[in-house]
Amino acid sequence: MFSLIRLGLHDLVRRWQTALPMSLVVAVSLMAYLTLQGYQAGLATGYGQVAQPWLIVQQSNMLGEFSDSRVAATAVNDLFALGVSQAIPQIHAVAGSSVQDAVVLRGVDLGQYQQIEPFTLVAGRALQEGDPPRLALVGYRLAQAKGVAPGETVSLRGRDFTVVGLFRVGSYADNEAWIALTDAQTLLGWENEVSLFVIPDEGILHEGVEIAGGLVVARKGAAAEILARQWQPLFNLLSVCALALGVAAALTLTNLLWRLAWMRRRNLAILRAVGFGQPALTVYLLAQAGCITAVGLLLAFSGVAGLTSALSINNTGQYLPWILNGDVLSNILALSLLITFFGAAVPAWQLSRLNLALLLREE
Amino acid sequence: MFTLIRYASQDLLYQPGRTLLTVTGLAVIVFAYLILVGLSGAMADYGRHADVSQKLIIIQANVADLRHGFVDDDALQAALDLPEEIVQHISPLGVRTMRVNEYVLSLFSADVADWEVVYELNLVAGHWPTAAREAAVSEGAARAAGWQLGDTLRIFGADFKVTAVIRAANVIAYSSVWLDRSETEQLLGSRRDRQIVFIQLAPGSDAEAVRRLLEADERLDGRYHVYFQDNLGQRYADTLRDIRRVTRVVNGIILLTIVFSAYNGTSLTLAERGRETAILRALGFAPAFLYYFLLLRAIMLSAIAYGLGLGVAAIFLTIYQANAPLLLLGLPLSLQLTVNDILWGAALILALAAAGAWFSSRRLVWRNVADILRE
Numbered sequence: 001m002f003s004l005i006r007l008g009l010h011d012l013v014r015r016w017q018t019a020l021p022m023s024l025v026v027a028v029s030l031m032a033y034l035t036l037q038g039y040q041a042g043l044a045t046g047y048g049q050v051a052q053p054w055l056i057v058q059q060s061n062m063l064g065e066f067s068d069s070r071v072a073a074t075a076v077n078d079l080f081a082l083g084v085s086q087a088i089p090q091i092h093a094v095a096g097s098s099v100q101d102a103v104v105l106r107g108v109d110l111g112q113y114q115q116i117e118p119f120t121l122v123a124g125r126a127l128q129e130g131d132p133p134r135l136a137l138v139g140y141r142l143a144q145a146k147g148v149a150p151g152e153t154v155s156l157r158g159r160d161f162t163v164v165g166l167f168r169v170g171s172y173a174d175n176e177a178w179i180a181l182t183d184a185q186t187l188l189g190w191e192n193e194v195s196l197f198v199i200p201d202e203g204i205l206h207e208g209v210e211i212a213g214g215l216v217v218a219r220k221g222a223a224a225e226i227l228a229r230q231w232q233p234l235f236n237l238l239s240v241c242a243l244a245l246g247v248a249a250a251l252t253l254t255n256l257l258w259r260l261a262w263m264r265r266r267n268l269a270i271l272r273a274v275g276f277g278q279p280a281l282t283v284y285l286l287a288q289a290g291c292i293t294a295v296g297l298l299l300a301f302s303g304v305a306g307l308t309s310a311l312s313i314n315n316t317g318q319y320l321p322w323i324l325n326g327d328v329l330s331n332i333l334a335l336s337l338l339i340t341f342f343g344a345a346v347p348a349w350q351l352s353r354l355n356l357a358l359l360l361r362e363e
Numbered sequence: 364m365f366t367l368i369r370y371a372s373q374d375l376l377y378q379p380g381r382t383l384l385t386v387t388g389l390a391v392i393v394f395a396y397l398i399l400v401g402l403s404g405a406m407a408d409y410g411r412h413a414d415v416s417q418k419l420i421i422i423q424a425n426v427a428d429l430r431h432g433f434v435d436d437d438a439l440q441a442a443l444d445l446p447e448e449i450v451q452h453i454s455p456l457g458v459r460t461m462r463v464n465e466y467v468l469s470l471f472s473a474d475v476a477d478w479e480v481v482y483e484l485n486l487v488a489g490h491w492p493t494a495a496r497e498a499a500v501s502e503g504a505a506r507a508a509g510w511q512l513g514d515t516l517r518i519f520g521a522d523f524k525v526t527a528v529i530r531a532a533n534v535i536a537y538s539s540v541w542l543d544r545s546e547t548e549q550l551l552g553s554r555r556d557r558q559i560v561f562i563q564l565a566p567g568s569d570a571e572a573v574r575r576l577l578e579a580d581e582r583l584d585g586r587y588h589v590y591f592q593d594n595l596g597q598r599y600a601d602t603l604r605d606i607r608r609v610t611r612v613v614n615g616i617i618l619l620t621i622v623f624s625a626y627n628g629t630s631l632t633l634a635e636r637g638r639e640t641a642i643l644r645a646l647g648f649a650p651a652f653l654y655y656f657l658l659l660r661a662i663m664l665s666a667i668a669y670g671l672g673l674g675v676a677a678i679f680l681t682i683y684q685a686n687a688p689l690l691l692l693g694l695p696l697s698l699q700l701t702v703n704d705i706l707w708g709a710a711l712i713l714a715l716a717a718a719g720a721w722f723s724s725r726r727l728v729w730r731n732v733a734d735i736l737r738e
Contacts, residue, residue, distance in 0.1 A: 018630050021623035028620045032395075032613055060520050061461045061470075067431060068460055070551075094428050099601040102427035158425065214520035214550060223462070230467055230692045234606070237402065237689060240679075241395040245617065248395070251388035252624055255381065259631045303616070311612060313605040315692065316428055 004271075004280050008287035011264060019292055022256050026296030026339060029245035031303045033335055036242050037328045038304065039313070040235055042321035046172045047228035052220040054116060055205060057087070058196040060216035063223040065196070066104075067093055073192045075213060082211075083204045088112045089194040091184040094317055095157045095177075102317035103142065103156060104176045107184025107194070116198050116220075117169055124150030124165030133183050136161040139174035141319050145312065157187050172224055175319050246335055253292060253343030257285055261347050268351065269359035278352050285344040285351075293340045297332070367652070371660045385628055386668045392620050393672025393712060394679070399614040400704050401680055405689070405696040406607040409534065409600040418481075418592035419574055421560040424585065429598060430458050434557045437582040442560050449573060452563040454481045457547050457556035460693075461540065463516060466508050467693050469539040470518070472547040472556055481561050483532035484541070488512055492526050492543055499527035503537040503695060506687055516540065519550040533592075535599050537688075537695040559595070599694060606691075621712055625661045625719025632657070633724060641735035654724055661720035662713050669712050673705060 058064030079087040091107030153160040209217045313320040423432030457472035478484040489512045577589045688695040
């Protein structure tokens with residue numbers, strides 16, 4: 001078994017000038033698939049709905065957790081009158097003069113915001129009650145994109161805010177800059193309005209319930225899930241292309257291995273004559289296919305690392321992260337194995353059909 | 364030349380199974396390449412409007428998403444004060460992103476009287492809203508959400524009856540709901556519902572001069588920009604810019620596989636037929652003849668693969684687009700291959716295949732005949 005693997009790899013190394021370009025063909029198809037899978041995982045992780053113990057009250061039909069919803073701050077009284085124990089105001093808006101420099105802004109109640117969105121402090125400190133105006137707590141993805149650190153300033157609607165810390169939530173919130181609610185109201189000219197109220201899910205109000213004044217109750221995180229779904233048609237189309245490239249890689253690998261094996265047909269026939277059976281032939285070809293695919297996989301990872309660090313996808317301040325998680329890893333390994341097996345199976349089958357005596361007679 | 368073509372054709376037909384495998388592999392790559400060309404082309408073309416010369420828009424400056432902007436009374440008045448002889452219509456437009464069930468749509472509000480003349484909406488079914496609490500929905504929205512005439516939409520806590528299905532000339536209104544301004548003013552307050560002011564100029568007016576005149580108006584005071592209408596589509600297209608860039612880079616990388624595949628195919632052919640090549644040379648065939656033979660063989664393989672890949676891609680795109688365009692973040696993208704795309708693609712792929720064949724054959728063809736025959 002090991003001797004056949006060694007023989008297969010030895011033959012491949014002898015033909016490295018052919019094997020390396022083949023690895024590059026495999027690398028391109030795996031890279032396309034890996035890029036796509038990583039972005040899909042980033043979308044699912046960042047925008048997927050997690051079990052939230054919170055509801056939000058926002059203007060009906062709006063995606064209040066991103067923008068557009070405007071609610072009078074006095075609506076809090078109506079919520080308390082309904083029996084709600086807590087109503088935490090927030091503002092969600094987009095600042096910036098163009099799509100490229102857009103920053104997603106969140107105005108938070110400094111006394112209560114940490115209850116709603118648990119975060120890990122990556123650097124600096126959190127915003128706290130009694131802070132002076134014009135301070136910002138910045139998500140780590142936004143900080144990376146803008147190249148800012150605690151002590152530096154970030155420009156929001158033309159005004160400089162000093163970054164006091166960097167946070168990480170593990171969701172789309174990592175693209176945001178959090179500032180005091182009053183700062184956000186001043187910055188946006190919203191006077192006494194907010195985007196929404198976050199309320200605990202304590203059984204008093206339920207998802208879909210309408211409240212006077214054109215307000216509606218929604219599940220916190222639902223808007224993100226709906227927005228994430230808007231990307232699905234694109235991913236579906238790109239998946240067709242990525243899988244087509246996988247098929248192309250498998251076909252090209254089949255062609256290559258078959259032709260390499262054909263050139264060594266007499267030697268392989270001798271092996272069969274001295275007792276190595278069909279499985280041995282398959283091992284020989286699988287070793288070659290596995291080696292080519294493994295090199296391709298390594299090249300694909302390097303390529304994706306370069307591609308995703310050089311090119312970021314920014315949709316009006318929302319950066320789409322590329323994530324390598326267990327699912328992505330298992331999917332790319334599955335595709336690699338499929339390419340390997342398909343690439344080796346057809347030549348192995350073809351070789352097994354050839355007449356041994358005729359092969360041995362060949363010069 | 365004809366001899367070369369004949370030899371190359373006979374060579375490809377000599378082992379049809381192997382040729383088929385090579386062509387199929389290349390054709391699948393061509394298919395993926397052309398689909399991505401269609402996609403990035405659709406994103407590049409997004410929002411281009413045929414007739415833009417006689418429509419201007421006023422929008423707030425320094426606002427990344429115009430839905431968050433607002434055109435104040437002073438700026439509106441500056442437009443209203445333009446001489447009557449150069450202006451046909453001035454129409455404030457409210458723009459919102461709206462969620463109805465699982466669908467994300469655009470909500471536009473403008474005077475119903477302006478819908479046809481300013482916004483180029485065409486009535487497909489039903490009648491324009493004439494009474495309170497009536498709405499129009501675009502064909503795209505109706506198709507996505509399954510809405511029909513007479514259905515009730517719950518918008519901002521009020522029930523609206525769908526009385527019209529419309530088709531919009533501007534793609535940004537592909538998935539949209541339209542309300543009369545009076546409705547949104549009542550529900551939201553007028554202060555929030557004027558993100559754009561459309562100015563339709565009279566035929567023959569110098570649109571650029573009017574644009575400069577308005578921008579210089581002190582009531583706009585640098586807080587607003589005046590653009591031609593096509594800027595609107597460009598702003599939406601900007602949101603797709605990064606996706607387009609990634610698509611183009613990936614497509615460039617895909618093209619490299621053509622080079623590698625052609626390189627492999629040619630070098631294997633030479634390795635398999637080293638002895639035959641040497642015999643041909645010993646019989647008097649010049650190395651250049653064999654060299655051109657291999658280049659032509661690679662080009663012929665790629666040409667067949669390109670034709671096959673193009674055919675499959677065209678069929679795929681036709682079927683894919685048959686019911687509805689690709690919707691990306693609510694924006695409709697019309698995937699199509701232009702003649703330019705097809706010709707450029709063909710030239711690129713044939714050139715890259717020739718390059719791959721050239722890389723692999725440049726040394727081997729000129730090797731010493733005696734050395735090859737001794738192997």
